[in-house]
Amino acid sequence: MLRYLYFFLTTFLPLLLSAQAAHDAQWVLGSPRLLPTDIYHGGTLIDFRSGTPEVSYFDLPIHLDPIGMICDNEGNLVFYTNGCSIINAAHQTMENGDSLNIGGVHDSFCSHSYPSWQGFLALPKPGTEDRYGLFHVYIDRESLRNTEFRYTEIDASANDGLGRVDVLNSLVYQDTVYSQISAVRHANGRDWWIVAAKQNSSQYYITYYGPEGPGATLTQAIGPVWEDMHAASQVIFSPDGSLNVRFDPVSATHLFDFDRCAGTFSNYRMLDFMGDTVSYGGAAISPNNQYLYTSAGRYMYQYDLAAEDVAASRIRIAEYDGYLVLGYPSLPAAFHNMRLAADGKIYGTARGSSNVLHVIHNPNQPGLACNAEQHGLDLATLHAFAPPNYPYFQTWDVEGSPCDTLGVNGPPPVSVNDATEEDTTVRVYPNPARDYIYITSSDQPIKQVQLWDSRGRLLKSFSGPTERIDVRGLPPGFYYLRVFLPDGYTSQKVVVQ
Structure with a gap:
């Protein structure tokens, strides 16, 4: 089964026509300094391009909570956003980028950041070299609900590479959706599917994104009815795009198979918390697609997705060790959201302000061999809640599928006789x-x-x-x-x- 051997697809760069795998090569985190003497706040930049995360400080102009951002083909920063404004690589407001989600909520909240969770997602525009799309939710001032799903487009080549917003706040569809936006590459290896869940419903919106911009939006009802208390704290796709995971910190972790050709879900199932109900947490999947990791407040778990009984495969890989940020009892660095990074490791945030990230160093390994290290990466400044909302950029075409018609070729298919990272000498x-x-x-x-x-x-x-x-x-x-x-x-x- 290709799930077991997907290590190759995630470590050997495909021969593509456009997008490369470096769009997530940097992370920006933090919030502006309160005073010139403030040594705790400011921007943290994590650069993964050397193969080892390099952490540095920069003067951050906006609060980053949550975060949408993207790098170019070479891993150079293009822009980042907190839902209020778009900031370029010089850490200045991009031309036409000061009115993202303009309206009553913007006016009330954007002295800090737009109230969302995983509500901004940046992607390279298919078929282009220097254009990027930003998908984002818009909140109605009266109901305080996300009532519009919007699209903004950036020309990164304008203004000598500092960029310009060419399309701002364009309506994709109008309905109430939760702010957990996830995306996966289309089976053709070029385009994208962008997914959001309708509020108080079992319905999903699945939007096609191609060279002409946002296209048709499919709708599908599957799984339980989502109520506000069950709105996921994190939604992710597996690296191969075949699995969508919805982490609901109140009841369970929800799994859906996904068809990257048709853009449809199937085979819903759930993993109970078995008494470990918490109010926050997150999820990530190993680069080889075999291991699901969930963080549930005080505990971090691993599931073997290849096991006959996935729920029974659950192993506790870490228990919160009591680490306090800056020694403050009000700032425990317990486990929260997680994200698979460009270096193949998984990094986790804390629930509140924290100057550390948790690290799973060997996520392709079973059980304690995955090497989960609490507060394993020191940040330059404090950061709260969420990592950047990235898709997995090293997912390519599904070779041999009905949609694999563009000649955008990913790695050659592997067979069961191919060596793996674990068994090669x-x-x-x-x-x-x-x-x-x-x-x-x-x-x-x-x-x-x-x-x-x-x-x-x-x-x-x-x-x-x-x-x-x-x-x-x-x-x-x-x-x-x-x-x-x-x-x-x-x-x-x-x-x-």
Whole structure:
């Protein structure tokens, strides 16, 4: 089953026509400094491009709670938003970007941020190089409900690369929806499906996003009726896009299969909390699609999605250790939202202001081998609640599906004989590298080695045993090394400094 072997699809860069995998290479977190002497607030930037998260401080002009943002094909910051304004890479308000969601709620709340949860999601516009779409919910001032689903489009090439908003607050559809927006790439490898749930209903809105902008919106009723108290604290798709997870902190974790060709849900089921009911939490799925992680306040769990009985596979991988942010009893760093990051690790936020993130270092591994580390990453400033709302950008076409008609080719299909990260004996070092990359295999001969750049171009290919690759002339950045063995192949991301 491809779910078990999807490691390759998430580590070997596909040969694409447009979007690359670096759109989530940076995160911005935090809130503005209160005073010039304030050492706790400001912006935290996390840069994953080196393969290790690099944390730095910057002067943040807006409160980021929640966060919509995106980087370009090379991982450079394009913009971020809190639902009130759009801020460019120079940390200034983008041209025409000061009136996002303009209206009564904007006027009342935007001295802080737009009241939402997971209500902003940025995507590269299909078929373009420098244009991006931002999907966002709009709140009616009288009912205080999300009554409109909107679209804003940005030209990132304008103003010498600082960007310009060309389409602002365009209506996609009008209805009451919850503010948990999730998205997954279409089976054609280029376009997107954007999903939101109708309030007090079992209905979902599923919007197609292609080169012409937002297209048809499908509707589907499936699963339980969502009431306000059960509005999810986080909604995610699995890396391969086949599973949608809705974390309801009151009752259960809800699972839906998803057809990326048709844009439809099926096979609803749920995982009970079994007595661990909490009022907050989140979910994430491992890069190989096998393990579901949920954070439920004091506890963090792992489920094996390949198990015959997924609910019975639940393992507690962490219990909150009592860490207090800055030593304040009112700021416990218990477990909240989670997000799979560009480095293949899962990072988790706390429920309130916190200067740390929790880290699952090896999410592809079962049980305690996943190495969940509490407060494992120090931030430069305090941040509250949510990580950036990103889709999984390394999901590509579904090869052989009725929708795979564009010639946007992802990685070659893998077979059950292909090597995996866990069972391969190949060692690649050093990583990062400056001069040479060395390759060894302890028990199988190396048949071929290929080196690809971040645009999906084959740079070097060697047949037969290869123990060293010269990288001295390569620009710094991400590269992808593929090593072929008699029983299959393995792919690894390498960094050249």
